[in-house]
Amino acid sequence: MFCPRCGKPYPDDAGACASCGLAFSAAQSLPPKEEGDATGGIIPYKNAPALIAYYCGVFSIIPCFPIGIAAVVLGIKGLKRARENPAVRGQVHAWIGIIAGGLFGLLWAIVTVLVIIGISKGRFGG
Template sequence: MNYTIQRQNESYGPYPLEEVRRLFTAGSLHPTDLAWPEGSQTPVTVGSLLQSAQGDHTGGVIPYKNPQALTAYYLAVASLIPCIGILTGIPALVLGIKGLKRAKREPWIRGKAHAWIGIIVGGGLALVWLIGLGAFIVSIVLAKPAGM
C-alpha cells in the first residue's frame, strides 16, 4: 500500500511503507506528519503508522526487532540471582541504554519498557551486588583472628 505524506499544506509521495520508514529514519519525516493511505479518507500520523506496521503474532509485546532492549531485560532478570548478578547486571545496564536510544530513534521497533527494566533493575542490582561484595571483602580484611 502506498501513502501520501502531508506536512502542513504540502503533500509528498505516494510512497510504499518501506520508503516511509526509510525517510523517517533519515529524519525527513516527523512522527506528527500525516500519512494518507491510498483510497482512504482518514489519515494517520507517520508515528502511529510505523508503530502499527510492526504487526507480529506477539502483538508487539516482545520487542524482537530491538535485541539490545530484549537482551537487557533478560539479563536484568538474571541479575536477581546471587553470585552472577554482577556479571549480568552491568551488561543489562549497558544494553538497556543502547536499546532505549534505538527505540527513541526508531519508535516502530518498540522496546522502551524492556530497556528501562534493563537499566533500572540490572544497573540497580549490579550496584547492590558490588556494594555487598565490597562490604564482604572489607569485613574479611578487618576481621581479627580470635585470641589476638
C-alpha cells in the same frame, strides 16, 4: 480461495463469505497485517539490546553484579535504538533492564565490597 477474516474456504464467484458475511470487495481493501503482529508488539524482537537488557536485568537478581552492569549498558543501547527507530519498540524492556540491572548491580556491588572488607578484617572464613 479463503476468507481473509475467518479463514473459511469460499467459491471464487461468491460476493460475500458464507460463514462470517464479509463482503470480498471490502476484504480486498483490508490493510495488510503488520509484521510480527502475532506477539502484539509485546516482545521487541527487532530491538535485541533492549530484549537482552531485559533478561540481564531479570538475571541480575543472581549475586553476580556484572550482569547488572550489562543490563544497564544494553538497556541504554536499546533505548537509543528505540528512539532512532520507534518501529523496533522495546523501550519498556530497556527500562526494566536499566532499573533492575542498576538496582541489583549496585546491591551486589555493595555486598561484594562489604564481603571483601569483612574478609580483610578477618571476620569471615576463620
